[in-house]
Amino acid sequence: MDKTIYLDVKRCVGCGACVVACMDQNDIYPEKGQPANRRVYQIEENQDQGIDICYLSVACQHCEDSPCTMACPTGAIRRDAATGGVAVNKSLCIGCHSCAIACPFGVPRYDAEGKLQKCNLCSERVEAGLEPACVRVCPQGALIFDNANSVQSLKEAAAANNIARIIRTQGDGCN
Amino acid sequence: MSDVQRLLQGKIPGAATGIEVKKSICAICDPLTQCGLDLYIQDGRIIKVEGSKENPYSKGTLCSKGASTRQYVYSDDRIQTPLKRVGPRGEGKFEPITWDEALDTIASQLKQIKEQAGPETVGFFAGYAKFFRPFLKRLAHSFGSPNYMTESSSCYQAMSMAQKLVFGRPGGPDIMRADCLLVWSANPFHANPGNGRAIQNAKERGMKLIVVDPRVTPTSALADLHLQLRPGTDGALALAIAHVIIKEKLHDQDFVASYTYGFDEYKEYVQAFTPAKGEELTGVPASKIQEAARMYASVKRAAILPSASSVVHHTNGVQNYRAVFALAGLTGNYDVLGGNLVNPPSFIHTPGLIPTREHDFVQSRPWSDMPPRIGADRFPVWMDIIDEEAQAMHLPEQIRTGSPYPVKALLGFGLNYRMWPDSEGFRKSLEMLDFFVNVDIFMTDTCKYADIVLPACTSVERSELRCYGAGYIVFTQPAIAPRYQSRSDIDIIYDLASRLGLDDPLFQAGLDASIDWILEPSGITAAELKKHPAGMFVPNPIKPQERKYREIDFATLSGKMEFKSKVLEKYEDKSGHAALPVYTPPKYSLEATPELAKDYPFILNTGSRLPMFVHTRTFRLSWTSSLRPNFPSADMNPTDAVRLGIRQDDTIRIITPKDAVSVKANLTGMVQPGVIHMYHGHQAADVNRLFEEDYLDPLSGFPGFKSALCKVEKADERVVL
Numbered sequence: 001m002d003k004t005i006y007l008d009v010k011r012c013v014g015c016g017a018c019v020v021a022c023m024d025q026n027d028i029y030p031e032k033g034q035p036a037n038r039r040v041y042q043i044e045e046n047q048d049q050g051i052d053i054c055y056l057s058v059a060c061q062h063c064e065d066s067p068c069t070m071a072c073p074t075g076a077i078r079r080d081a082a083t084g085g086v087a088v089n090k091s092l093c094i095g096c097h098s099c100a101i102a103c104p105f106g107v108p109r110y111d112a113e114g115k116l117q118k119c120n121l122c123s124e125r126v127e128a129g130l131e132p133a134c135v136r137v138c139p140q141g142a143l144i145f146d147n148a149n150s151v152q153s154l155k156e157a158a159a160a161n162n163i164a165r166i167i168r169t170q171g172d173g174c175n
Numbered sequence: 176m177s178d179v180q181r182l183l184q185g186k187i188p189g190a191a192t193g194i195e196v197k198k199s200i201c202a203i204c205d206p207l208t209q210c211g212l213d214l215y216i217q218d219g220r221i222i223k224v225e226g227s228k229e230n231p232y233s234k235g236t237l238c239s240k241g242a243s244t245r246q247y248v249y250s251d252d253r254i255q256t257p258l259k260r261v262g263p264r265g266e267g268k269f270e271p272i273t274w275d276e277a278l279d280t281i282a283s284q285l286k287q288i289k290e291q292a293g294p295e296t297v298g299f300f301a302g303y304a305k306f307f308r309p310f311l312k313r314l315a316h317s318f319g320s321p322n323y324m325t326e327s328s329s330c331y332q333a334m335s336m337a338q339k340l341v342f343g344r345p346g347g348p349d350i351m352r353a354d355c356l357l358v359w360s361a362n363p364f365h366a367n368p369g370n371g372r373a374i375q376n377a378k379e380r381g382m383k384l385i386v387v388d389p390r391v392t393p394t395s396a397l398a399d400l401h402l403q404l405r406p407g408t409d410g411a412l413a414l415a416i417a418h419v420i421i422k423e424k425l426h427d428q429d430f431v432a433s434y435t436y437g438f439d440e441y442k443e444y445v446q447a448f449t450p451a452k453g454e455e456l457t458g459v460p461a462s463k464i465q466e467a468a469r470m471y472a473s474v475k476r477a478a479i480l481p482s483a484s485s486v487v488h489h490t491n492g493v494q495n496y497r498a499v500f501a502l503a504g505l506t507g508n509y510d511v512l513g514g515n516l517v518n519p520p521s522f523i524h525t526p527g528l529i530p531t532r533e534h535d536f537v538q539s540r541p542w543s544d545m546p547p548r549i550g551a552d553r554f555p556v557w558m559d560i561i562d563e564e565a566q567a568m569h570l571p572e573q574i575r576t577g578s579p580y581p582v583k584a585l586l587g588f589g590l591n592y593r594m595w596p597d598s599e600g601f602r603k604s605l606e607m608l609d610f611f612v613n614v615d616i617f618m619t620d621t622c623k624y625a626d627i628v629l630p631a632c633t634s635v636e637r638s639e640l641r642c643y644g645a646g647y648i649v650f651t652q653p654a655i656a657p658r659y660q661s662r663s664d665i666d667i668i669y670d671l672a673s674r675l676g677l678d679d680p681l682f683q684a685g686l687d688a689s690i691d692w693i694l695e696p697s698g699i700t701a702a703e704l705k706k707h708p709a710g711m712f713v714p715n716p717i718k719p720q721e722r723k724y725r726e727i728d729f730a731t732l733s734g735k736m737e738f739k740s741k742v743l744e745k746y747e748d749k750s751g752h753a754a755l756p757v758y759t760p761p762k763y764s765l766e767a768t769p770e771l772a773k774d775y776p777f778i779l780n781t782g783s784r785l786p787m788f789v790h791t792r793t794f795r796l797s798w799t800s801s802l803r804p805n806f807p808s809a810d811m812n813p814t815d816a817v818r819l820g821i822r823q824d825d826t827i828r829i830i831t832p833k834d835a836v837s838v839k840a841n842l843t844g845m846v847q848p849g850v851i852h853m854y855h856g857h858q859a860a861d862v863n864r865l866f867e868e869d870y871l872d873p874l875s876g877f878p879g880f881k882s883a884l885c886k887v888e889k890a891d892e893r894v895v896l
Contacts, residue, residue, distance in 0.1 A: 011375055013364035013393035015786040016802040020242035024223055030801040039300050040802070040889050043686065044844045049460075050403055051844035102292060124185020136225055139236040139368035158379070165381050 002084030004062045004121065005132055006151045011142035014040050014055030018143055019135035022059075023124060025133035025142040035109035037119040039132055057143060059134070060107045062086045071102035076116065087122030186215055186223045193217060197654035198227055198708040200641060201241040202634035204789035206367045206483075207525045208232045209634075211243050211709060213343035214654045221245050221635065221655060230708040231645040239787045239799055243299035246796040247633060248658065250619045254630035255659035264606045267623040274660065277627050278667075281586070282674035284610045285318070285792040288583045294319030295546040296581050300567065302324040302589030303792065305523050306639035307664040309426035311588060312563070317679045321545035322582070324567035331524070332561050333487035333875035339560050340740045341504060343730025346515030347526075347644075349479035350374060351718075353513045355383040357467075359499050360409065362392040362483035365786040370480070381755060384473065385427040385467050387412065388485075389844045390783060390852065393468050400467050406850065407761035407778045408457040409486050410495035412464065413502060414758055415453025419468035420443045420505055426472065427507025434724060435504060436731075437739025437755070444755050453754045456758070457764075458847075472506045476513025480505055488782065490762035490879035492532050492872045497740070498756035504736040511721045518644065518719065522693070526541035527642025528716035529697035536693050537563075539679065546580065549573055554876045556752065559742055568876040571601040571868060574608060584610040588631070588664050591791060592621050593856045596878040597833065614664055617795065620858060630661040637663035640690055640704075646717075649710030650690065650701055720742070752874055762870065762884040768884070775831065775884035777815075780846070781862045782855040782880050791856040807860040808839040809853040810846045811887070819889060826890040829853065831865040831883060837890055851887060855880070 007143040019038050028034045038059040044101045047053035062085040069077045069086060076092035077099060079085070095114035100106075126145075130136070135145040144151055176184070179191050188194040194217045200209040211230025215223035224244045228235035257277035262268025272280075285297055299315035299322060301308050308325060338345035350356060350373045363370035371394070378384055378397060378478065386398035387409065395401040404412050420426050421442055430650035431438050433618035450461035457464075471477050475502070479499065486496050500515075508514030518526035522533050537695045542548075548574075550566030551558050555567050573584045585605075590613050595601040605611060605624040613625040622628045636657040640650045665686055672682035687701040694700065699713065732741035743754040760766035764778070785803060793799040805824050821827055827840045829851060838853065838860045846852045853862045863880070870879045 013371060013786075015365060015368065016239040016799075017237055017368075018797045019802060020224075020239045021237070021786075023801075024242055024245055029797060031797040036801065042843075046844065050401075050847075051391055053391055053393070053845065055393065061446065072370050100434065119642075124181050124187060128182070128185060128187045130187070137242055138363070139233070139238055140372055161379075164615050 001143050003147050004085065005059070006055055006134045006137060006144045006146065006148075008142045008144060009054060009056060011140045012055040012057055013140055013142070014042050015139065016040050017137045017139055018057050020132075021133040021137035022119070025125075033112045035117060037109075037117065050139075057134070058105065058107070060086060061105055062119075062121060064148065067102040067104065068099035068108065071098040073098060080121065080123050083123045083126045084120045085123060087120050087123065088116050088118060188215060191636050194222065198229075199635040199651050199654045200230070200639070200649060201237065201244060202306060202639070203240045203244070203792055207305065207523060208367060208369055208643065211235075211368075211649075212237075212241065212635065214244075214635055216655065219655060221248060227709050231647045231712075232638050232643055236367075236368070238368050239791050239802060240364055240789055243793060243798045244635065246798050247637060248655075250617065250795060252795055253658055253661065254615060254618050254622070254628060255661075256630060257532050257660070258628040260626050260628075264624045265602075267618075274662070277629060278670055281612055282671060285584060286675060289319065290609065292354075292583050293546070295321055296583040298322040298324060298549065298570065298582055298585045300585060300587040300590045301589055302587070302594070303790065304589070304634065306634075306641065307588065307668060308523055309533060309537045309693070310665050310668045313539045313679070314672055314677075315683070316538065316540040316545070317672065317677045317682065318675060319540065319545065321542060321548045322565050324495065324549065324565045324570065325563075326594060327564065328567035328876065329484065329488070329498075329878055332557075332563070333481040333493050333872065333877040334481050334496060335484055336875050337487070337493045337558070338562050339730070340493070340737065340742060341497055341500045342509055342736055344517045344519075346503070346510055346517045348480040348514050349476075349516045350377050350478060350480070351594075353377065353382055353476050353478040355471055355477040356480055357471050357502075358384065358386045358394055358398075358480045359482065360387075360388050360485035361480055362388070362390075362394045362784060363480070364393040366784040369483060372676060383470055385470055389780065389847060389850065396658065398781070400463060400470060402459045402463055402467055403847065404457040404459050405847070406778050407489040407491060407495075407879075409489070409766060410414050410491060410498040410756060410758035411448065411453060411456035412459060413495070413498035414445050414448040414756070415450055415457070415464045416468040416471070417441075417498070417502060417505055418448045418453070419450060419465050420472045420502070421445060423469070425469065429618060430503065430507035434729070434735055435735040436735040436737045436741070441501065441738035445756070448758075450715055461693045464477060471502065476511060477508050478507060478514050479508075485783070485881060486875045487872065487875060488879060490870065490872050491759050492645070492877055492879075493874040494753065494756050494758065498758065501756055504738070509736060510723055516719060516721065517723060522640065522642045525561060526641045526644050527648055528644075528646035528712060529642070529648070529694070529699065529713045530717070531697060533693055536681070547781045549582070550876055552579060552761055554874070555750070556742060556746060556874055566876040567869055568595065568878060569596060571597070571604040574604040582608070583896065584608060585612070587611070587613040587621070587625070589615055590621055591619060591626075591856070593791065593863055596863055596870050596880065597612060597868035598861055598863040598866050599834070619791070623636040629667060630659060631664050631667070632657040632661035633876050636661065637665070638686070639663075639665070642707060643664060643710075646713045647710055648699065648704065648713050649707070650704035652705060652708055679833065725841070750873070761879060763884045764882060771832070772886055775886045776849070777885050777887055778832065778850045779829065779865065779883045779885040780850050780852045780881050783852060785854055788854065791858075794857065805839045805841070807854065807857040808841040808844050809851055810841050811851055812844060812846050812848040813842045814848045815887075816840060816842045818853075819887065821887075821889050828888045828890050829862070829865065829884045829885050830888065833867050834864045836860040836862060836864060851885060
């Protein structure tokens with residue numbers, strides 16, 4: 001299974017370092033009308049007392065069975081052989097926005113020439129054995145570059161640890 | 176695409192691409208925990224940045240500001256050459272001059288003013304960054320002026336003052352070993368990400384987290400308990416927590432009996448602060464006050480993480496923070512592992528676990544050999560407690576009134592008048608100076624008032640010495656040549672010292688020799704440090720030791736931890752400063768000024784950090800500003816907005832009796848109903864205009880930026896703003 005980028009929502013604090021690191025890596029300049037490949041959302045939820053907030057850093061999910069690839073009429077969206085990510089060949093893109101319609105996450109954005117622009121999983125970096133720029137910069141370790149099952153194992157181990165601590169301090173409720 | 180093209184596309188360093196990685200540190204923000212930078216350089220130009228993995232603090236990561244280093248360094252707004260003003264002050268008309276002409280003019284002007292009016296009439300001011308501070312302080316004192324001032328006149332020093340009044344020596348939170356962390360109005364996730372990461376990691380190992388903050392933040396979101404108080408009521412909350420701790424006998428009775436002064440009077444005073452009274456004064460439910468007191472006081476090791484400015488940006492700030500820090504004494508959590516541990520500073524307020532001669536270096540002339548510092552009459556406790564500098568909040572008034580003595584000239588490094596309350600007033604005071612020099616990276620509005628403007632370079636273009644709490648030290652080397660004719664602030668200081676003809680052997684010996692002299696007790700040399708461009712761990716780090724007060728008295732007048740301050744006892748009659756940490760509401764508040772509150776019903780709370788900005792330093796970058804569209808804006812609770820018919824991004828006017836600013840409304844539950852929060856320092860909407868010049872804490876001189884009164888109106892949409 002290929003590695004891709006995961007977000008530990010509990011650790012994301014919405015600092016935006018990932019957004020900027022991506023722009024620095026990929027020479028994206030907002031003042032030239034170039035859209036970011038990654039965005040951060042602050043979600044507020046009303047509670048009885050005040051609000052709860054959480055943050056999400058989002059970009060292309062590099063779906064295994066990607067709807068954008070299926071929707072693209074010109075074959076501009078392909079699976080990258082080296083990383084397994086969803087890659088764009090801009091020279092084939094006709095700017096028809098079919099991928100925007102197909103993508104369930106609202107990810108596709110279009111550059112000043114109207115062509116699809118999105119995260120390419122930093123494929124050149126990954127091939128060179130480096131992490132994607134957003135993962136490398138994240139000060140909270142919220143973005144993780146790994147394969148799905150490894151990420152799940154980490155999550156599971158953390159949950160197990162938590163349960164063990166609760167049992168140690170509060171008992172298992174069976175006594 | 177060829178392999179090399181792909182490598183170039185990915186900015187992969189190596190022989191094939193000719194991309195080289197050089198080391199530096201980021202100083203866009205300056206929390207004294209500078210993040211390490213890996214600069215990807217191609218043909219002498221930075222093409223990308225990353226965090227240095229060697230750096231023990233940032234561990235290879237950066238925040239959005241540091242990640243924007245390339246835009247910061249290559250900004251079109253960089254000042255390119257020394258400039259001489261040719262138009263009226265403020266107009267911004269300058270003419271390029273040579274470094275020789277600029278520095279000779281400055282030296283001759285300063286010498287002339289010194290001869291005619293005295294050295295004390297020349298002020299030396301250090302804004303951001305902090306790396307050149309020891310050298311500027313030495314320059315001021317070697318010149319003969321006591322008036323070395325810094326931006327710490329509105330950040331850090333009042334927090335330090337509160338701690339020094341209680342303990343003598345401040346202690347920092349030992350987060351790694353704490354069982355409970357009481358974060359008192361700080362949001363490290365947006366101000367100091369390494370501390371944020373330390374909190375997340377500690378939380379994962381089971382540390383309890385209490386967050387006191389009037390706002391909802393990522394830190395409060397992580398808390399076991401969030402005490403969302405009304406701005407400026409911190410003292411009342413701390414006293415109510417103390418009430419519960421004492422009543423339930425959760426305090427450290429041995430510590431209190433052996434090592435404290437004034438406990439009985441303090442105990443008597445907190446009697447009135449029942450949880451119900453606490454709720455009434457702060458808005459925090461009584462049950463949460465009790466829960467917090469039990470959580471903090473019943474674990475073995477509990478630490479307090481303060482903020483350098485939030486609590487002390489109130490007119491009652493120092494007294495409030497004294498009440499907070501008293502909790503560490505009450506529970507015996509002062510100077511213990513996992514509590515607030517005392518680590519003496521090595522260099523620029525940072526404990527590097529090495530002995531140095533910084534103090535001797537910076538204090539090249541004793542205070543007693545110089546006239547009183549600016550602010551001495553008005554803030555005597557500052558002069559008693561704060562050894563480093565003058566209180567710059569008094570500067571605008573002293574320029575204007577010439578009392579107790581005139582201020583004729585100002586040599587500013589990164590001086591920004593928008594830092595002061597009544598910023599417009601200070602702008603006007605600047606016009607009254609005989610001679611004003613400002614050194615900056617960018618052409619700011621403040622520079623436009625200077626007679627001479629000098630171009631400073633950024634951290635990646637210079638050398639600087641920094642220590643880290645982990646026992647790490649770095650002496651950076653320029654990763655790229657300084658852009659245009661810019662120079663390091665330190666080079667400018669040394670060059671000026673020479674042209675001023677100061678009889679100062681260390682200035683004459685140069686920077687490396689000065690660093691060798693400062694670091695001499697540690698055995699580390701500049702030459703050795705240069706071999707480690709990303710820094711190195713110090714040899715023989717001082718091992719952290721707890722309860723040092725058992726051997727060495729507290730550095731207070733009583734020699735003990737003081738619930739009741741002996742320093743303040745001296746001023747109790749004359750200045751009315753209470754010796755106990757007495758709670759009074761903010762100067763302008765519903766409680767203190769109910770009549771004013773009728774017309775100005777909102778609490779104005781300003782200057783909390785946003786993750787992408789640090790003061791004014793990254794407003795101009797498209798990468799950081801893209802993270803916060805529709806800026807400048809003010810945060811407003813949606814319930815207030817509905818009541819006033821205000822929608823997201825509507826233009827609103829924030830009005831105080833002093834002035835008004837127009838900004839976009841940002842509707843968010845991060846602020847409580849009844850509170851308006853606004854970020855500071857923006858050219859298009861400078862919120863500090865709304866504060867009076869003397870809206871200061873009478874103890875510290877710190878401005879009350881975090882609680883005043885205001886009203887809000889939806890701006891007339893026909894008016895072009």
